[in-house]
Amino acid sequence: MNPIAATCLFTAAALAVAGLGAAFGPPTGSTAKETPVRTLTTADGRTISAAGHDVTPLSREAVAELAKSLTPEQYRITQNAGTERPFCGTLLDNKKDGMYVCVVCGLPLFKSEHKFTSGTGWPSFFTGFDPAHVAEKTDTSHGMVRTEINCARCDAHLGHVFPDGPPPTNLRYCLNSESLEFVEKGQPVPKESQPVMTTETAYFAGGCFWGVEHGFQMIPGVFTVESGYQQGTVDNPTYKQVCTGNTGHAESVKVVFDPATVSYETLLRFFMALHDPTQLNRQGPDFGTQYRSGVYTVGDDQLTTAKKVLAELQASSAFAGRTIVTEVEPAKAFYAAEDYHQDYIEKTGRACHVNIHGAFKAAGLEEPTGKPAGH
Numbered sequence: 001m002n003p004i005a006a007t008c009l010f011t012a013a014a015l016a017v018a019g020l021g022a023a024f025g026p027p028t029g030s031t032a033k034e035t036p037v038r039t040l041t042t043a044d045g046r047t048i049s050a051a052g053h054d055v056t057p058l059s060r061e062a063v064a065e066l067a068k069s070l071t072p073e074q075y076r077i078t079q080n081a082g083t084e085r086p087f088c089g090t091l092l093d094n095k096k097d098g099m100y101v102c103v104v105c106g107l108p109l110f111k112s113e114h115k116f117t118s119g120t121g122w123p124s125f126f127t128g129f130d131p132a133h134v135a136e137k138t139d140t141s142h143g144m145v146r147t148e149i150n151c152a153r154c155d156a157h158l159g160h161v162f163p164d165g166p167p168p169t170n171l172r173y174c175l176n177s178e179s180l181e182f183v184e185k186g187q188p189v190p191k192e193s194q195p196v197m198t199t200e201t202a203y204f205a206g207g208c209f210w211g212v213e214h215g216f217q218m219i220p221g222v223f224t225v226e227s228g229y230q231q232g233t234v235d236n237p238t239y240k241q242v243c244t245g246n247t248g249h250a251e252s253v254k255v256v257f258d259p260a261t262v263s264y265e266t267l268l269r270f271f272m273a274l275h276d277p278t279q280l281n282r283q284g285p286d287f288g289t290q291y292r293s294g295v296y297t298v299g300d301d302q303l304t305t306a307k308k309v310l311a312e313l314q315a316s317s318a319f320a321g322r323t324i325v326t327e328v329e330p331a332k333a334f335y336a337a338e339d340y341h342q343d344y345i346e347k348t349g350r351a352c353h354v355n356i357h358g359a360f361k362a363a364g365l366e367e368p369t370g371k372p373a374g375h
């Protein structure tokens, strides 16, 4: 017996004695996802995640073909919902930078920066690579109610997720090493683990973020819209801190979009008509620097486009000669706002200061009917 196997058996036995071996199993009820799953459907019917990966479910035949190259242990765990012995997995103590991909289909599932030492004997993460990559289902086997996690593309069994992890999600994704393959940073990324679409990120501040977020959520080609705080001087500010006006943050939204479906310039024109960029440090009923108008750019192209479009709008009759006071600056750190601010209009049905009809018209976009698209 080699020394590694000996250690492994010893630890498993010690765990059983200490009663810790149940860490994988206690009834916990079902776990809600920490963030909503957002995907885009392409014209040819493929499902693309916000991270740009093709997560269209594979057929049974395609999975069976891929599964032929698995080892017996990988097959038992991924195809028959098996569990490896604690403290035996090869990736448990892996501290290298990189990503963890599905051993069957190669879809990226977890990132090294989200890995933590849980003490359970299985690799643990507090969040996934993208909410659309890890599927959840209720597992009632062994007389317990647990939330099973599977690869969203090939349905490989990965492990379970429990609501006892560290902040910020308080979730513990408990994995089998055998379900994963590690791709170290700097190493070639296999084709099946690469994104098929490049997404772009844009930031806009136009007063209270509730309505701005809601407006962008309605645009086809927008994957995710998140409300947060930006361009301030304090890390991880709370809403209360931002409201004092002392942190320098603006209420802004982070928009992740598919630039092949909707351009940055279109989003910018939408934004400029969505709010009133001629009001200094206020929008509608809200006064204060956190309600200032701002376009926070990512990269030189966005900066050039923003300056060009704002100059053009100023020269036009769009705002009846009033001066546009929108600040245009490279984006600084974005801090997501508290959960209760996310999807606020969607959740409450309240109205906000924004001009959605005018924004769609100004951007030359057709206003969708029904549910917002960016959900």
Ligand SMILES: [Zn+2]
Pocket: 102, 103, 104, 105, 106, 107, 151, 152, 153, 154, 155, 156
């Ligand atoms: Zn997979």
